Amino acid sequence: MSGSPAAELPGTADRAAPGPVHHKGPGPAPSGWLDPRGRGLGGRTFALHRITGIALLVYLYVHLGVLSMLLIGRSAWGDFLSVVTAKGFLAFDVVLMFGLLFHAFNGIRVALVGSGVAVSHQRALFWAATVIGAPLLVYAALHVFGGT
Amino acid sequence: MTSVGAARHDAHVLIVGGGGTGGALAHDLALRGLRVTLVERGELTSGTTGRHHGLFHSGGRYAVNDRDSAIECIEENRILRRICPGSFELNDGLFVAVEEEDLAYLDPFVEGCAACGIPAQRLTRDEVLRLEPNLNPELKAAVRIPDGTMDAMRMPLRFFATARHNGAEIRSYTEVAGLLAHDGLVSGAVVHDHVTGKEAEVRADVVVNATGPWSEKVAAMAGVEVPIRPSPGVLVALRGRLCNMVVNRLHKSGDGDIVVPQRGLSVVGTSSWVVEDPDDLGVPEDHVERMYAEGAKLIPAVRHAEMRAAWSAARPLIGAKGADTGRELSRTFKTFDHKETDGVEGFVTITGGKATTLRGMAELCADVICRKLDIDEPCRTRDTVLLPHTAYYSAAA
Amino acid sequence: MSDPETETRMLRVYRFKRGDGGEHFDEFEVPTGPRTTVLDALRWIQLNRDPSLAVRHSCLHASCGTCGVQVDGHEELACVCAMRDQGQEVTVEPLANLPILTDLVVDMDEFFARFPDEHPIIRRSEGEYVRLEDCIECGLCLSACPVAATSRHYVGPAALVAAQRLLEEPRGADCEAVVDWADRPEAAWGCHVGLECTRACPADAIPAERIMALRHRLTLDGKDGGS
Numbered sequence: 001m002s003g004s005p006a007a008e009l010p011g012t013a014d015r016a017a018p019g020p021v022h023h024k025g026p027g028p029a030p031s032g033w034l035d036p037r038g039r040g041l042g043g044r045t046f047a048l049h050r051i052t053g054i055a056l057l058v059y060l061y062v063h064l065g066v067l068s069m070l071l072i073g074r075s076a077w078g079d080f081l082s083v084v085t086a087k088g089f090l091a092f093d094v095v096l097m098f099g100l101l102f103h104a105f106n107g108i109r110v111a112l113v114g115s116g117v118a119v120s121h122q123r124a125l126f127w128a129a130t131v132i133g134a135p136l137l138v139y140a141a142l143h144v145f146g147g148t
Numbered sequence: 149m150t151s152v153g154a155a156r157h158d159a160h161v162l163i164v165g166g167g168g169t170g171g172a173l174a175h176d177l178a179l180r181g182l183r184v185t186l187v188e189r190g191e192l193t194s195g196t197t198g199r200h201h202g203l204f205h206s207g208g209r210y211a212v213n214d215r216d217s218a219i220e221c222i223e224e225n226r227i228l229r230r231i232c233p234g235s236f237e238l239n240d241g242l243f244v245a246v247e248e249e250d251l252a253y254l255d256p257f258v259e260g261c262a263a264c265g266i267p268a269q270r271l272t273r274d275e276v277l278r279l280e281p282n283l284n285p286e287l288k289a290a291v292r293i294p295d296g297t298m299d300a301m302r303m304p305l306r307f308f309a310t311a312r313h314n315g316a317e318i319r320s321y322t323e324v325a326g327l328l329a330h331d332g333l334v335s336g337a338v339v340h341d342h343v344t345g346k347e348a349e350v351r352a353d354v355v356v357n358a359t360g361p362w363s364e365k366v367a368a369m370a371g372v373e374v375p376i377r378p379s380p381g382v383l384v385a386l387r388g389r390l391c392n393m394v395v396n397r398l399h400k401s402g403d404g405d406i407v408v409p410q411r412g413l414s415v416v417g418t419s420s421w422v423v424e425d426p427d428d429l430g431v432p433e434d435h436v437e438r439m440y441a442e443g444a445k446l447i448p449a450v451r452h453a454e455m456r457a458a459w460s461a462a463r464p465l466i467g468a469k470g471a472d473t474g475r476e477l478s479r480t481f482k483t484f485d486h487k488e489t490d491g492v493e494g495f496v497t498i499t500g501g502k503a504t505t506l507r508g509m510a511e512l513c514a515d516v517i518c519r520k521l522d523i524d525e526p527c528r529t530r531d532t533v534l535l536p537h538t539a540y541y542s543a544a545a
Numbered sequence: 546m547s548d549p550e551t552e553t554r555m556l557r558v559y560r561f562k563r564g565d566g567g568e569h570f571d572e573f574e575v576p577t578g579p580r581t582t583v584l585d586a587l588r589w590i591q592l593n594r595d596p597s598l599a600v601r602h603s604c605l606h607a608s609c610g611t612c613g614v615q616v617d618g619h620e621e622l623a624c625v626c627a628m629r630d631q632g633q634e635v636t637v638e639p640l641a642n643l644p645i646l647t648d649l650v651v652d653m654d655e656f657f658a659r660f661p662d663e664h665p666i667i668r669r670s671e672g673e674y675v676r677l678e679d680c681i682e683c684g685l686c687l688s689a690c691p692v693a694a695t696s697r698h699y700v701g702p703a704a705l706v707a708a709q710r711l712l713e714e715p716r717g718a719d720c721e722a723v724v725d726w727a728d729r730p731e732a733a734w735g736c737h738v739g740l741e742c743t744r745a746c747p748a749d750a751i752p753a754e755r756i757m758a759l760r761h762r763l764t765l766d767g768k769d770g771g772s
Contacts, residue, residue, distance in 0.1 A: 006317050010348035011341035014563040019644035019652060023694035032694020038618030042740025043691055114738045116761020119754045122740060191601045191611050198603030234667050239674045299677055301609040321599050342599045343647040344564040385606040392674035410608050411677050412749055427592050457625050459605035538664055541657035
């Protein structure tokens with residue numbers, strides 16, 4: 001009776017192969033942070049922070065690209081302005097303001113929590129940020145829509 | 149598989165059952181240089197071993213009525229402290245008299261402990277309440293003994309980890325579907341792998357039935373009977389670490405007479421009845437109530453503590469027939485060499501024991517197996533310090 | 546399970562057997578009572594419907610940490626997760642972020658591989674007493690962590706808790722070595738404050754708070770990830 005015991009047992013080779021890894025979120029592994037289902041406040045603000053961060057970065061490039069239109073000339077700039085000052089388009093500005101405010105305030109929250117300074121107050125910090133940020137957002141929205 | 153501790157002997161032992169008994173036996177046989185395969189149908193210790201309250205026994209409960217068992221317990225207690233360092237809450241335990249009738253047990257208890265070599269110290273009521281402020285303030289007397297707490301799964305897992313690193317093949321989610329038995333000889337088993345659904349035959353020189361309350365079912369596969377019945381008891385885990393020491397009731401023996409701390413929980417146990425099917429134990433509501441009622445006599449806060457879990461665990465109960473058959477290796481555990489009891493070669497059942505005596509059980513069973521195989525190897529487990537439980541997970545490849 | 550308040554619920558259970566390569570869900574109608582846990586229901590299925598269903602469990606009282614699963618997308622210990630708190634249809638899947646061995650069983654080798662080498666499990670209790678560490682190594686935190694979902698190199702909350710516990714109570718460990726172990730992008734700096742770990746932890750090990758305390762210590766020590 002020679003040979004290692006493992007050789008006789010069924011499924012030895014199959015067990016050695018790597019198994020599937022499930023993660024929450026759509027698509028392959030790196031998207032696992034995206035899905036808010038089954039997550040609490042911490043996980044959802046984490047996901048939103050990443051989304052707003054990516055969105056702000058994209059916006060930065062778009063903004064620079066748009067500004068470069070000034071190089072083309074007055075009439076091109078004028079056409080562009082009439083598109084982006086239409087009421088429907090202004091709504092995007094409000095979304096942008098939300099992204100900015102959220103990312104800024106939540107960023108402060110993450111910095112304070114993540115360096116161990118204010119861990120047990122993470123929920124309170126979220127609500128404080130909301131209480132300060134929401135009126136600012138409303139103020140900004142009023143200006144965006146109401147201003148000339 | 150690692151080359152460290154490669155087998156010195158050709159003999160192959162197939163152990164059926166991955167509880168504390170199987171794990172300790174795999175460890176002992178691997179150190180003796182035999183080829184060992186252990187199969188367990190679920191997770192290790194998922195049958196009975198993992199479910200107990202975690203008492204690291206001093207033998208106190210047996211000091212009066214069963215001195216041989218008590219001596220076995222305290223001896224294994226000392227050995228485990230040496231070979232399993234860092235696995236126990238070594239806070240000692242108390243036997244507490246809460247009613248007048250309990251006091252009649254006090255002197256016999258202290259004398260019994262002394263006779264068994266269990267260090268026992270009488271304490272005054274004030275001393276006890278200083279040690280454990282949550283105890284029933286009406287307590288009459290208490291004795292301190294070297295009980296402790298263990299993690300019911302992780303302590304045995306150290307035996308599996310060490311066995312694995314010494315060349316034993318430990319295979320969970322692998323169920324014995326039948327034994328290869330004919331003409332009075334068991335030559336192996338048909339095993340079913342739950343990971344793939346595949347089946348195969350595994351040959352062995354000796355098959356060991358270490359399945360605890362399932363012993364009867366497995367023995368029947370070889371056409372033999374073992375007089376072992378599943379005898380469950382109810383346990384209840386409550387939120388809150390109500391004590392640091394193990395708290396026992398100072399009386400003969402009864403339901404709900406022990407409270408064991410388990411991390412942030414307190415476990416109250418236990419009760420006793422007999423069932424047919426070890427897979428279907430049930431949790432009788434009146435037993436759960438009894439745990440609360442009896443536990444509260446020791447620690448009043450039990451009464452209103454929030455329940456974390458209520459469950460049943462089955463002991464293997466050796467029936468009346470068993471008193472006459474099988475070799476009584478000791479008072480707490482038995483080996484049935486089926487050649488002697490039923491004329492079937494190559495098949496041995498081991499059963500009984502307490503969670504604390506797993507190493508001792510394995511030593512005596514391994515002696516029997518080596519004698520059967522004509523192998524001359526001494527036991528080395530008394531002095532071999534076990535690997536940490538996490539080593540089990542680094543043993544593969 | 547034959548008490549008067551029995552009601553039938555449907556369990557959707559994830560299945561995966563190696564060899565045939567198939568991943569799918571099986572549905573089972575299971576009788577449940579007021580005390581029935583998710584684990585009770587799964588073991589009922591094993592006993593009465595499908596003995597090939599592989600389920601991991603051991604202590605049945607939230608101490609061994611082996612029965613972690615996802616119930617309707619939430620990490621739970623099946624042995625203390627009450628069926629009466631779930632809906633009429635309950636989906637049970639294995640934990641996320643660890644390789645699946647079969648059905649609801651994940652391969653814990655990878656979980657333990659992420660821990661620091663020193664890993665004592667006995668700690669101080671109150672006064673002169675000692676006790677087992679809170680962490681029951683269940684893996685629910687790793688499953689819940691959004692960073693672990695994106696990277697298999699991140700050591701995960703449990704490993705960081707173990708490191709922080711060594712700094713809180715060294716028990717002879719080399720604290721400098723523990724700090725160096727933690728001061729890596731895949732260790733303490735891999736945490737991005739998702740805070741899902743504390744929410745998932747069934748054993749009061751407060752992983753998020755401990756990880757932040759660990760980062761606080763690294764910050765004060767002037768550590769920067771060793772770059």
